[in-house]
Amino acid sequence: MTTDLVYHVAGAGLTGLALWRLATCRDALRRIMALNVLAIGIAMVLLASGFDAATGRTDPVPQAFALTGIVVLVSVTAALLALAERIGGRSND
Amino acid sequence: MILEVLPFLSLLATLASLPRLLLGPGAADRIVAAQLAGTGAVATLILLGAATATPPLYDVALVFAALAAVTGLAFVALSGRAR
Amino acid sequence: MSAALFGLGLVLMSLGIVFLFVAALGLWRLPDLLSRLHVLTKADTAGLALVALGAACVSGSLAALLPLLLCVVLVAISGATIGHLVARSVTRRETAP
Amino acid sequence: MIAFDIVLTLGLLACAAMALTLRDRTASIAAFVVAGLLIALSWVRLAAPDVALAEAAIGAGVTGALFLRSARRIGPITGGPVGGMSASIAAALGAGGLSAALFWAFAGTSGPVPYPPLVAANLEASGVTNPVTAVLLNFRAWDTLLEIAVLAVALALVVMLGPAPVVPRALGELVLPFARIVVPLAILVAGHLLWQGATAPGGAFQAGAVLAGGMLALVLAGIGPAGERIVRGALLLGLAGLAVFVGAALAAEGLTGRFLGYPAGAEKAWIIAIEASLTLSIAATLCLLFTGPVRRPHQ
Numbered sequence: 001m002t003t004d005l006v007y008h009v010a011g012a013g014l015t016g017l018a019l020w021r022l023a024t025c026r027d028a029l030r031r032i033m034a035l036n037v038l039a040i041g042i043a044m045v046l047l048a049s050g051f052d053a054a055t056g057r058t059d060p061v062p063q064a065f066a067l068t069g070i071v072v073l074v075s076v077t078a079a080l081l082a083l084a085e086r087i088g089g090r091s092n093d
Numbered sequence: 094m095i096l097e098v099l100p101f102l103s104l105l106a107t108l109a110s111l112p113r114l115l116l117g118p119g120a121a122d123r124i125v126a127a128q129l130a131g132t133g134a135v136a137t138l139i140l141l142g143a144a145t146a147t148p149p150l151y152d153v154a155l156v157f158a159a160l161a162a163v164t165g166l167a168f169v170a171l172s173g174r175a176r
Numbered sequence: 177m178s179a180a181l182f183g184l185g186l187v188l189m190s191l192g193i194v195f196l197f198v199a200a201l202g203l204w205r206l207p208d209l210l211s212r213l214h215v216l217t218k219a220d221t222a223g224l225a226l227v228a229l230g231a232a233c234v235s236g237s238l239a240a241l242l243p244l245l246l247c248v249v250l251v252a253i254s255g256a257t258i259g260h261l262v263a264r265s266v267t268r269r270e271t272a273p
Numbered sequence: 274m275i276a277f278d279i280v281l282t283l284g285l286l287a288c289a290a291m292a293l294t295l296r297d298r299t300a301s302i303a304a305f306v307v308a309g310l311l312i313a314l315s316w317v318r319l320a321a322p323d324v325a326l327a328e329a330a331i332g333a334g335v336t337g338a339l340f341l342r343s344a345r346r347i348g349p350i351t352g353g354p355v356g357g358m359s360a361s362i363a364a365a366l367g368a369g370g371l372s373a374a375l376f377w378a379f380a381g382t383s384g385p386v387p388y389p390p391l392v393a394a395n396l397e398a399s400g401v402t403n404p405v406t407a408v409l410l411n412f413r414a415w416d417t418l419l420e421i422a423v424l425a426v427a428l429a430l431v432v433m434l435g436p437a438p439v440v441p442r443a444l445g446e447l448v449l450p451f452a453r454i455v456v457p458l459a460i461l462v463a464g465h466l467l468w469q470g471a472t473a474p475g476g477a478f479q480a481g482a483v484l485a486g487g488m489l490a491l492v493l494a495g496i497g498p499a500g501e502r503i504v505r506g507a508l509l510l511g512l513a514g515l516a517v518f519v520g521a522a523l524a525a526e527g528l529t530g531r532f533l534g535y536p537a538g539a540e541k542a543w544i545i546a547i548e549a550s551l552t553l554s555i556a557a558t559l560c561l562l563f564t565g566p567v568r569r570p571h572q
Contacts, residue, residue, distance in 0.1 A: 017286070043324075065416075
């Protein structure tokens with residue numbers, strides 16, 4: 001039982017949870033949130049596979065990917081939320 | 094090693110605010126619970142940094158501390174009637 | 177000297193964690209929102225301050241002191257402000273028609 | 274520490290499940306914010322402090338505020354699940370199968386990987402000593418350029434959609450001391466992260482996200498810069514990051530003949546200059562993604 005195995009399981013669990021909600025939920029906000037959880041789960045799996053338990057270091061290349069992914073994720077989230085507001089929002093705030 | 098037990102205990106204290114987040118009853122109770130979890134996360138990061146002697150973790154704690162109020166502020170400023 | 181400092185740091189950190197648990201307990205047990213806000217502004221801030229002080233003792237370097245101090249100041253101000261604002265919005269809503 | 278990891282991931286899964294299943298909007302968003310805290314802790318445990326810094330800044334500062342804004346505008350959750358019980362079970366089986374496949378594909382891959390020795394061998398030539406910054410702005414700078422392009426596209430999309438501007442409630446005078454102390458300190462932290470990004474965890478994304486969080490705090494406190502001209506300026510600043518990056522890439526091409534290949538000896542200066550402009554641009558972009566552009570004329 002090592003650290004990276006724990007995070008592999010957690011990342012796969014987050015991914016599964018998010019996929020299930022994406023498939024079964026009708027609410028736009030909930031779906032965008034599920035998309036966020038999905039991206040985090042994938043990043044966790046990626047980082048866990050780059051983690052070297054012997055040295056306690058993580059491969060810098062997956063780290064850079066995860067970092068890029070987080071910034072892209074927040075911009076995509078903002079764009080999707082603006083779309084969701086436009087589609088489903090009450091006309092007068 | 095006692096230094097490694099302390100972050101664990103602090104993590105437990107952080108997670109202890111989750112029932113209040115789940116039960117509510119009001120929206121403000123849930124936000125207060127999240128705020129409290131934020132402080133707990135700062136404490137956990139500091140303890141992890143002390144336990145593993147990695148000062149970069151203090152920077153992560155600092156970022157959390159600097160932005161701790163933004164979610165609560167958004168909740169208060171955007172709730173209720175618009176001006 | 178450094179062993180004494182280390183021991184002091186451990187004691188302070190443990191005390192801080194006790195405060196954090198007290199804060200969590202208060203969040204569970206206190207009856208309403210306004211009393212729960214006490215937890216946010218007092219027990220939690222005190223706990224974090226003790227933890228940071230202990231960590232500064234354990235790491236034993238002055239360079240680590242500045243970020244820790246800043247953390248405590250920022251969390252104290254944020255907690256107080258959010259506590260005030262939440263209380264304000266709740267009481268306004270209760271007294272307003 | 275294995276107990277710490279297990280409890281942390283269990284708490285994370287619980288928070289994510291709460292965020293994705295609770296019927297109350299605020300509860301769901303609060304659980305999502307707490308999940309963000311736990312995710313940053315997970316990145317710390319996975320020895321990725323750079324990622325943890327970005328997650329902390331974006332999770333604590335931007336995402337929660339974004340979701341709260343949209344929840345306020347869209348209203349409470351309405352409508353049941355897609356399909357019935359059988360559809361839900363089928364979806365659960367499919368999702369479970371996919372995540373099991375993901376676990377199976379990645380968990381067995383802990384063999385020797387080529388990247389860490391390669392990065393370590395070329396770190397000297399990259400001009401910086403933080404390996405993550407070296408990958409982001411030297412070895413794989415092309416990816417980072419495209420990422421900035423994604424940010425610019427998202428900004429353009431939000432501008433075209435034109436969401437209603439954020440109008441925060443008046444919060445009274447007690448937010449002023451908060452804004453006078455916390456926001457300058459946040460800016461200080463951002464500068465610190467930018468400066469140390471060359472040698473230690475930190476860099477343009479982390480600094481930009483912290484700066485954006487500080488600006489959001491100002492806007493929400495009702496004392497942020499408003500007005501058409503400032504918003505237009507921020508828009509230009511947001512798009513300027515991409516222009517600077519492309520300009521630097523072309524200039525480097527002209528100087529060295531390689532796309533984004535910095536002149537030898539001056540790598541650090543180039544990287545710091547690009548990062549500094551990216552920080553401002555990312556901060557302006559993230560802030561505008563929250564506040565929205567100028568109100569549309571026909572509204």
